[in-house]
Amino acid sequence: MKIRALVCCAAILPFMVSCGQKQNNENQTIQKETAAGIENSISNTEDSEVSLKNEYNMLEEIYDSNNNVIGQIERYGLISLADGKLFYPNLAQDSTDEKTIQEFYLYDVETKENTKLGRIEDVIYEASYDRVMLDDHIYTIFTTGDLNDSESWEYNLVDFDLENKSMDIILSEKDDYLYSIMDSIDDDLLIVRHDDGISGIEKYDTESKTFTELKKFKYDYNNETGETIYQIYYDKSRENIYTLRCKFNGSEATHLFLDKYDKNMGFISDTDISDAFCFYDEETNESEKRQPVFNFFCKNDHIYYESRSTSRIVGKLEDNGITSLVNDSPKDYAAALSVIKNGSEQVFYKPFDEGCPLFVLNTKSGEMKETSFNVKEDDRYCILDAYQYADKLLIEMTDIEANAPDEREPRIYIVDTDELE
Secondary structure (H helix, E strand, O other), X not given: OOOOXXXXXXXXXXXXXXXXXXXXXXXXXXXXXXXXXXXXXXXXXXXXXXXXXXXXXXXXXXXXXXXOEEEEEEEOOOOEEEOOEEEEEEEOOOOOOOOOEEEEEEEEOOXXXXXXXXXXXXXXXXXXXXXXXXXXXXXXXXXXXXXXXXXXOEEEEEEEEOOXXXXXXXXXXXXXXXXXXXXXXXXXXXXXXXXXXXXXXXXXXXXXXXXXXXXXXXXXXXXXXXXXXXXXXXXXXXXXXXXXXEXXXXXXXXXXXXXXXXXXXXXXXXEEOHHHOOOOOHHHHHHHOOOXXXXXXXXXXEEEEEEOOOOEEEXXXXXXXXXXXXXXXXXXXXXXEOOOOOOOEEEEEOOOOOOOEEEEXXXXXXXXXXXXXXXXXXXXXXXXXXXXXXXXXXXXXXXXXXXXXOOOOOEEXXXXXXXXX
C-alpha cells in the first residue's frame, strides 16, 4: 500500500532551545520525515503497473460517495480542496534525493483537466497547514535551500493564481525558521515572521503588494525568556484577531495566552490557557506548550488547537478558561484543514478509528452533530485525513489493517456534507 508522503514525526521535541540546537533538531526532523516518506513510497511503487513521473509519488484514485471513480492524481504532499478543484504537489521528474523539486497542479474534478501551476526547487519544507485562498489565489510559504546548511535557507511567500494558472514568488528572504504562520483578513494576509529574536505580525496587501508591520514581540532562545507568537486567526463573524502567545520565564513555567484584538490590532483582552495542557506528565506538558501549532482557530469563542506533536484541544472559551466540547479525549479529534477557515461549520474526524466518525460543529449555535463516512462494502477503510471547503469534504481513506497481506490501496473521496450518514 502507498501511504501518504511527508509523514510527520510524532516525537515531541523541545521547541525553544538555543539557536544552534534548534537548527540541528530541525535538520534531523526533516531528514527523518523525508526518509520516512521516501522509504514508504519506494516499497509501494515497486509493484505498480502505472508509470509514475517520479517513483516517490503516489497514484491515487478519487471517488464519489457511491464508490464511483471520478478521477486520479499523482502526488507527493498535502492536498487542498479549492472550490471543487484539488490543489496538490508532486515530485518533478528531475527531482532527486539531493535536490527536491516540487511541481504544483490544479485538478478539476468535473472536467478532469489537470494543469501545472508552477514548480519550486530546493524544497525543504512547506507550511501547507496554513495555505490560504483569496480570490482564486492560493498563498503558501516554503523554506528552500540546502537541507544540511541552515544558513542557506530562504523564506518564500508564494502566490498560485488558480484563474490564470500561474505562480509568482512574492517574497524570498534569508530565514531559517520552518514553521511559518499565516491567515487571511478581508482581502489581505496576516503573516507571522520569526527572525533574530523577533516575532513580528505583518499584513500583506494583495492589491498593492506591500507589507505593513502590525506588532512585534521579543524573545531570547539562549535564556528562554520573552514572548513569541505561535499562531494567528481572524474571526470574520466578530471581526476579531486572535493570537496564541507563548511567554517564557527562564526556568519557571511557560504560559500560553490567547490574545484578542480588534481587526486593526487594537488589544482587547488576554486569557491564560496554560491549564488546558494536561495531556501528559508535568515535564512533557511544559514541553508541549512550546511546540509549533499547526492548526488553530477561534470561531465564535469555539477554539481548536493542534500542535506539531498532534496534541489537541477542542473547546469553548469561557470567562475562566476553556471548557471541553467532547466527553472523551480531545487528542482523538482532528479538525479538517481548509484554505478558507471562516465557515461557521467545522468538521472534525477521528483518524484511524474503525467507525469512521465525523463531527460537524456549528460554531454559531454550539451544536455538534455526530455522523460518519464509511466505504461501502469494505469496512477495512478508516479516515486518515479530511479537508473541507464550504459544503464539500475531501476524505483520505486508508486500510485500518496496515501491512496486511491484502492491504487496501488508499483512496480519496469527495462528498457533500449533506451526504454524510
